[in-house]
Amino acid sequence: RIAEILAEKSGSDVQLHYVGDPDFIYDETLPRLNSSPAWYSYLKIGEGCSNCCSYCIIPQLRGAYRSRPLEALVAEAEMLAGRGVKEINVISQDITRYGSDMSDGTTLEKLVRRLAAIDGIKWIRLLYAYPDGITDSLIELIRDEPKVCKYLDIPIQHISDPVLKAMKRRSSEQQIRDLIAKLRSEIPGIALRTSLIVGFPGETLEDFTKLTHFVEQTQFDRLGVFCYSKEEGTPAAEMAEQITERVKRERYRKLMRSQARLSFRHNRTLIGTTEQVIVEGYSEETELLLKGRSSRQAPDIDGQVYITSGTADIGDIVTLKITDSSDYDLIGEMVE
Structure with missing residues (x-):
């Protein structure tokens, strides 16, 4: 249809779309070349995203969240273990969504238990779990399953409620604080990683100050900070009160300096352990x-x-x- 499309587009400035919604989901039969070192690998358990945060283009590019079949993932993990992989890092845009689009009772917890039963796999790490999807049963699994690393990557992006609302995040400040307290209470010694966005449109000095105080109070084990970047076609790109690049960089540097101090202080407590x-x-x-x-x-x-x-x-x-x-x-x- 290339000639037909070119003829239709000729002389027109109107944007035309010829691609349907993404719906492909790969399985374990596709060749897998592990680009990681031989002892660890990433296991992508889903494609797309259904969260629709106001700053993110991924749902438009990759479609709604689609879980890979549980048996396909187990087969892939068994193949990786057979190649000598000892550490499986479970990833997707939001691993807590796994199974939500299926009608057979598939859940992230069921998948992780199956992965833990594979001979040769020693560590299972859960990366990118949205805070609102972290359930009591998932917390219990991380606590009780020896192969699951006592580590969780929770992208909260901000802590100020006005900013979270503008981002179209589903968790509030209080819900985030309660979750972190529960994780640390239920899983002593758990390492928590998060990612934050500074310079989101409309982020006031008060919002940023609250975020800085939150980071200092919470003392995450790991922290990634990103300056907000406009993505064409997203609601956030059209928002008023865009923050200047200079202010974004200043806020980024301040948070990272704070995290370096906190990380140094925390690492000193590990001496002797x-x-x-x-x-x-x-x-x-x-x-x-x-x-x-x-x-x-x-x-x-x-x-x-x-x-x-x-x-x-x-x-x-x-x-x-x-x-x-x-x-x-x-x-x-x-x-x-």
Whole structure:
């Protein structure tokens, strides 16, 4: 139909659309080339997004959330385990939506239990769980299943109710605070990561000050901050009171400086404790040091652990005693 479409478009400035709503969902029969190191992999459990936040174009580009079949995911994870993968990082735009579009009772909890039963898989990490979708049963699963890392990535984006409402987020300030308190009460020692957006249209100094105080009070283990960026075709791009790039950068730097201080302070409390660490190779600075990650550190986005003594193969999970720390990294030695 290319010639027909070109003829129809010729001489017209009207935008025409010829693509239907995205509905493709891949399965385990498609070839899978793992671009991650051999010992860990990402398992994408769904495609698209149904949250429709005012700043995000993904629902328009990728369609509504579509869960992959549970058996297909288990088969893929078994294949990865057969290749030597020990750590599965469960991802999608919102993992708590998994199964919500199905009528067979599929849930995220059922999937994770099936993944935990696979021989060879040692760690299961849950990434990108929207706060309003975190249920009591999911909290209990993270607490009670030994293979599930005591780690949760919860993108809250902001804490000021006016900003959350403008973003079309479904959680309020109080709901977010209550959830964090419950997670820390029910799962002692859990590592919490979040992501925040600064400079959203209409974000006042009062809103940003509240966000800064919240970060200092809550003391997330990991924190990512992003400057708001206009996406053409989204409601937020048309909002009044767009924030200047200078103000966005200033707010970004202030939050990241605060988080660096908090992270340093928290890491100092870990000195003398023991951590399970997956060995990932030699340090970039010297081959005299091995490096790895603890179960409290996700690949690519969190810090590392530098190993000063002991020997191990890449991909081994070893016990380390933490002896020192920096802003985001830990230093330790192997123990028997």
